[in-house]
Amino acid sequence: MKQFFTLLLGILFLFISCDSEETLSFVNKDIPTENCTDCPKNCTDCPKVTIQIPQAEPAVEAASKINGTIEKFVINTLNYSEEKTSDSITTALSIFRSDYTQLKERFPEDIIPWEASIKGKVSFENENFASVKMDSYVFTGGAHGYGSVSYLNFNLQTGEELSAKDLLIDEKSFIDFAEKTFRKQEKISPEANINSSGFMFENDNFHLPNSIGFNENGIILTYNPYEIAAYADGLTKISIPFEEAKSFIKPKWLEVKQ
Numbered sequence: 001m002k003q004f005f006t007l008l009l010g011i012l013f014l015f016i017s018c019d020s021e022e023t024l025s026f027v028n029k030d031i032p033t034e035n036c037t038d039c040p041k042n043c044t045d046c047p048k049v050t051i052q053i054p055q056a057e058p059a060v061e062a063a064s065k066i067n068g069t070i071e072k073f074v075i076n077t078l079n080y081s082e083e084k085t086s087d088s089i090t091t092a093l094s095i096f097r098s099d100y101t102q103l104k105e106r107f108p109e110d111i112i113p114w115e116a117s118i119k120g121k122v123s124f125e126n127e128n129f130a131s132v133k134m135d136s137y138v139f140t141g142g143a144h145g146y147g148s149v150s151y152l153n154f155n156l157q158t159g160e161e162l163s164a165k166d167l168l169i170d171e172k173s174f175i176d177f178a179e180k181t182f183r184k185q186e187k188i189s190p191e192a193n194i195n196s197s198g199f200m201f202e203n204d205n206f207h208l209p210n211s212i213g214f215n216e217n218g219i220i221l222t223y224n225p226y227e228i229a230a231y232a233d234g235l236t237k238i239s240i241p242f243e244e245a246k247s248f249i250k251p252k253w254l255e256v257k258q
Contacts, residue, residue, distance in 0.1 A: 024063055024156050026054040026122050026130070031074075031089055047100050047114040049078075049093060054120050054132055056159075065159030069152060070132065074118050077136050100140075115139045123151070124214035129162070129253040130154050131214035148224040149235060151213030164212050167253060171208075174248040178221060179206040182238055199228050199236075218242040219249075 031051035053070050056063035071089055078092040079085075080099050086092040100114045117137045124131040132152045139145030153162040168174050183190060188197055194206050201207060209227060213220040221238040225231040246254060
């Protein structure tokens, strides 16, 4: 009898634990960047850095994985020198400022103040899946800075980042569909070379952008500068409504629990 009650309590505890499983949510977080301890004293032209990113909560394993991936994105964006690595945003900021300071000391008259802006927001979310849009701009000298749009897609149950293969039922079929949409948008006939109007797809073959995003309307394909076109041409974006795209997306990412 004692064993029976022990088993019953165990089952009840398991049921309660599953039933009370916390759902992840996101809050906006401003990363403090004002304290420029690595800049020269009374510096009036130190790097200007703005970082605003979403953070998953509560403090469970899945949220920790998501926040770690977003933090890694910020670190990589700030990484000016491949010779130096960092394991936190604070360290990445310190290296970014230090590299600028060293360069400024060598060429005091020629260096324009660096700047970096990284702003993220949740562009799509349901109980199973979230897509985070990251807008970034970095200037470290030269003729111009570099602005880009990236998407990070997450399984909210595990915190794992999802690739195109994880999201799509048949990646090749979706690529074929996306190419038709792209050609129609850019007025490139089906028979013409994909690069006939000035694009720079490798080997003259259409491909998906480096990251695929979602918003409330559907799938967003964003090609950043240099990805398929010159910097002066800016971003190239394709929007595919859910009505057209849902047959290509694995159902579990679009399901809404009742």
